[in-house]
Amino acid sequence: DARVTQTPRHKVTEMGQEVTMRCQPILGHNTVFWYRQTMMQGLELLAYFRNRAPLDDSGMPKDRFSAEMPDATLATLKIQPSEPRDSAVYFCASGPGALDNQPQHFGDGTRLSIL
Amino acid sequence: DQQVKQNSPSLSVQEGRISILNCDYTNSMFDYFLWYKKYPAEGPTFLISISSIKDKNEDGRFTVFLNKSAKHLSLHIVPSQPGDSAVYFCAAIPGTASKLTFGTGTRLQVTL
Structure with a gap:
C-alpha cells in the first residue's frame, strides 16, 4: 500500500529554534x-x-512559516523561529489528480512540542 | 469562523447499534463533502464522500446523508463495531476552489 511518509514523527525543541518537517x-x-x-x-x-x-498558503503565518517542494518527492514545512503556540500535530497529505475533490491521503503526522 | 461544525465532540454507542454523526456547514458554496476517520497516532483516512447533486451515498455499513436546504450532513454507521471507535472528521470543499475545510471532529466510542 502506497503511503505518505512524514519525518520526524515527534519533535521537541525550545522556542526560537528552527523546525523542519518533511513529507514524501x-x-x-x-x-x-x-x-x-x-x-x-x-x-x-x-x-x-x-x-x-x-x-x-493563506492559512500559514507568513512571518515564521515557509513551505516548499524542492522536488516531486519532497515537501518541507519550516518554522523559524518556533514559538510555544506552534505546538500541534502537523499532517501532510497528497492527492492523486487534477480534481481537488479527490480524497487526500494523509501521513501519520509530526507531533511538534515547542518548550 | 468555523464554516464546518461538528457540535458533538464525543458520542458513545453500543456495539451493533446505529451511530449517527452530524455535521453542519455555513458556506453555501460547498458542494462536495467527505468524511475521514482518524485513529490515535495516525493520519486521517478517507471514509466516504457525497456530491451536492445527491442526497445519499452508501458504502457497506456507512451511509452519508446530505440535506442541502438545512446545510446539514450526517454519517450513519450500521451496525457499529468496536473497530469503528475513532475520531470522525467532516470536511467540505467548494467546487471551484481547492481548500478542504474540516470540522473539529467527533470522537466515537463503540462499547461492547
Missing part, C-alpha cells in the same frame, strides 16, 4: 497539502501545492 507524497500524486491539528481548531489547512507550485 505518494508517487504520482501531484497535489500536496500541509495541515495543522489543534484541539480548538481541528484540522486547519496551512498550504498546498500542485505540480510543486504553491497554490494557496
Whole structure:
C-alpha cells in the first residue's frame, strides 16, 4: 500500500529554534497539502501545492512559516523561529489528480512540542 | 469562523447499534463533502464522500446523508463495531476552489 511518509514523527525543541518537517507524497500524486491539528481548531489547512507550485498558503503565518517542494518527492514545512503556540500535530497529505475533490491521503503526522 | 461544525465532540454507542454523526456547514458554496476517520497516532483516512447533486451515498455499513436546504450532513454507521471507535472528521470543499475545510471532529466510542 502506497503511503505518505512524514519525518520526524515527534519533535521537541525550545522556542526560537528552527523546525523542519518533511513529507514524501505518494508517487504520482501531484497535489500536496500541509495541515495543522489543534484541539480548538481541528484540522486547519496551512498550504498546498500542485505540480510543486504553491497554490494557496493563506492559512500559514507568513512571518515564521515557509513551505516548499524542492522536488516531486519532497515537501518541507519550516518554522523559524518556533514559538510555544506552534505546538500541534502537523499532517501532510497528497492527492492523486487534477480534481481537488479527490480524497487526500494523509501521513501519520509530526507531533511538534515547542518548550 | 468555523464554516464546518461538528457540535458533538464525543458520542458513545453500543456495539451493533446505529451511530449517527452530524455535521453542519455555513458556506453555501460547498458542494462536495467527505468524511475521514482518524485513529490515535495516525493520519486521517478517507471514509466516504457525497456530491451536492445527491442526497445519499452508501458504502457497506456507512451511509452519508446530505440535506442541502438545512446545510446539514450526517454519517450513519450500521451496525457499529468496536473497530469503528475513532475520531470522525467532516470536511467540505467548494467546487471551484481547492481548500478542504474540516470540522473539529467527533470522537466515537463503540462499547461492547
